[in-house]
Each structure stands twice: as C-alpha cells, then as structure tokens.
Amino acid sequence: MMQQVDVLIAEDNLIDQKILSTYLAEYDITYMVVDSGEAALRKLQSVAFKLLLLDISLPGIDGYQLTKMIREEMEIDTPIVAITAYSIDEAKDKCFASGMNACFSKPISKIELVGMLTQFLPKEKLTSAQSRKFEVINLSYLKEISLGDLDYEMEITDKFVETIESDLLDLEDSFLSKNRKQLSIVAHRTLSTIYIMGLKSKLESTLCAIERADLSYNELKDNLEHVYEICQMAKIEAQLFIEDLKICRHY
Template identity: 40%
Template sequence: MKENKTNDQELNSIVDVLVVDDQAMDQKNLSDYLKEYDVRFAIASNTNEAIKILADYPCRLILIAANLLEDDSFNIVQKIRAGSPSDVSIVAIIEKDLEELKAKCFNAGLDGCFTKPISRIELVGVLTHFLPDEVLSTKNIQVKHEVEGYKAIDLGYLKEISMGDIAYEKEITEKFIEIVSEEINDLNNCLVAGDYEKLKRIAHKMLSTIYVMGLGPKLSAHLQAIEDDDLTSDQYRYRVELIAMICEKAKEEAQVFLEQ
C-alpha cells in the first residue's frame, strides 16, 4: 500500500480517498492531484490490496479503475459495500467515454464514473460531489465565497483550493468551459434522439463538473431531477433548456475571469 502522509505523521484512522488502479502513471497523476488538497488518501494496485486496506481504514470515497472491476466481474463492489460504512461512494475510472461500460458500472451499484485522461477539474468535481464539506475545507485560508460582478458563477471554492495559484485557477476555468460545452451539446443531442437513459448519465456526470465554479446551488436540483425523476419529454426539455441557459451565462463569466 502506498499512502499519503502529512508532516510525516502516520495515516489517521479514516482514509478520505482510496485509489485502486494497476497503472503506475494513473497512480502518480491522482497522487499528485490529491496532494494539492487537504485529503488523506491511500493507493492499492489491485482489488485484494483494496480489501486489506478497507479492513484497517474506513474510507469515504473509492476511485477504482474499470478494468479491475471487469476483471473481477464487479464482485469487488459488493465486497466493499458489505465491509464498509453505508455512505461510502465508489466511482469508476474508465478508459473511454463508453456508454455500455458506464451502464455496467451503474448497474453494479457504483455512484459515478469519470474518464481518462484524468484531469484536475473532473477530480475536483468528484471530490466536491462525494466528500463531506469538512473534508475539503482548506485550513488557515479565509475566502470570500461570492465575488462581486458574477451572477452565475461563484469563484469562492476555486480560490480556496487554488491557494492563490492564479495559473491553476485559469487552467481549471479553461477546462470547465471546454467540458461543460461538450456536456450541454450531449444533453441536447440526447433530447433530439429521445435517449433519456443516456441523458440521465450525462446529468450525473455534470454534477461533478459544475461544483468547481460554484454552480451547485443553481443546477444540482435540475440535474438530479433529470437523473432520478420519471419526467415527461416536455419536462426533460424544460430542465435541459434551463441548465443550458445557466451554463451559457457561466461560460461567459468564466471567460471574463480568464481575460482579467
């Protein structure tokens, strides 16, 4: 087991994030990103290591490579659920944005998926969505959570996690604009095709994307309604149009922030 230690102290009794991945490069990328935040994490190279770690350390969030899930016929999911706290979240890391694989993951009881190459903005979104607020609170940093002049976005969380790194803030903002543009396009395409199952999966993914720019209070309820509720075609369209309108405004404000 590889584990994160802060100030050379032993890992505490609770692990915030457990990464289960057999690829050294993915382990390194995730480790580098996780070290930027105030989270305790451990890394396992296979499912057997993961079970051993979970026997010793309760965990809040598990990020697991989809190939390991498939090799194990997804049995690891039930083993984790049986031996872990009921509120543990399990998120798959998948090689490509494959709808069939995503469907398998959700059917097996996973809480989410995100794709390689692993980006900061997706990881930040996953952490924000699945970890308690107190885990992600950056110590000794005072942040104003509402920046005057913006009606849609709230840069408070981004500025908190960046710890003053302007280049990092700009990188995350650029990725947000890119990813949310793709997701809105995908939502609209699903509406046209009447593919509501795929629409639900995209809405679930967007729940991770929106948090980094402070859009949770404005969009979470609409995205969760698409994902969880039995809506009519007109209701789906209404929700998507509202989400798209807010996201377009958010993109405009994000671009203004980039140009400052």
C-alpha cells in the same frame, strides 16, 4: 478504532497512480493507493475511507466484482467512483448496476476529479481542499468581504492582476523618467491595489517611503525592486487562485 483516510485509490497503472496522487497531494486530502482488488479489500478491513476510486480493469478481482463484494459482503456504503479506459456510455450502466455512484474516463482530468471530490467528500473537506497555501498573498480579507461568493472573489482577483500590472509599469516609467511627483502619485495608488490581496504588511512601509519622495536614487531603486519582486510573486499566486476558483465554479 479504525484508521480514517479520505480516499482509497485502487489502480494498477503506475502512470495513473501518479496522476491521481499528484492531483490529491495539491489539496488537504489524505489518500492510500493499492494496485489490486485483493489489496483494496485488505485495506477496507482496517481503514475507513470517505471515497473509493476504483479502476474497472483491476487484475484479479476487477472493479465491478470488487464493488459487489464491498456492497454485499462487507456492507460498506462509502461512495464509489469508477475509473475506466472505456467510454462513459459503454461503462456507466454496468457501473451503476454493480453499486457504483459515478464514473469517469481516462485520461484523468483534474477538473473532473475535483468535481468528483466536490460531489462526494464532506463539505468541510471540500472547503479545505479549495484553500491552497500561498506564500505571499493573504486571502483573509477577500474571503471576509466576499461571504463565500466565488464569482466576486474571481472578479476582484482578476482585477488585482490587471491593476498591479499597470501600477508596476507606471512605477517603472516614472522612475526611469525621473519624475518624482508622478512616482509619488503612483506609489500612493498602488497602496490601494495591494490591500485586497493582504500585502499590507509586506509593502505598505516601502510604498509609503517611495511616496514621500525623499529617498536617494539608490534607496529608491532598492525599494522599487522590492515592490516589483513581491508584486510579481503576488500576481502569480493570484493567477493560481483564479484557476482554483474556475475549478470550484465548474462544479
């Protein structure tokens, strides 16, 4: 049985190899890299790929020749996307005539690459590719209530970032002004803010302790520092999630 890998990158430029590898490594996508058409043909004899990314200007057997060999001699119908240093207008007709399915030009854009993955990889692979692993936030509840609506997810996450910034400022102001009553009110409000990003297990007990207003000054300070640290990390991850959603919505 042949080995199964998602993407074959045939690219002889070391910088472009690194760029493509770095982008794919961010997602749950397996890949192999070769630097010539001959090496690509050898890989295709032993590995089944779901998508081929081929540089047009490979040394020896170039991308056009390689595609014709893949289609006519090996009879492989795997989607092939061309990578070219030329303009798309100059290359696309020849790309399609040789049997390629799409092409994009250098410099390699992450958004454009993800668009190609969205178009040509299976839906289950795309789903996992959209799921960055986060250390602080938990998106299970948001995903459950959004029912796959990316616009809704973006709107709610953007609102979380805006609201948590305001909550943290109000917590700090209340603490510095020694207004225990206001601090309790803000802590209770912040409890509502954190739930949507799955922060209940990390912050609920701390915020409830702050809300009760029976802590010593040092205990209060320590609890607020913990809230601040977790929320700042959550805000960063939420912003990363928003960037991922923008890429997905673009295509």
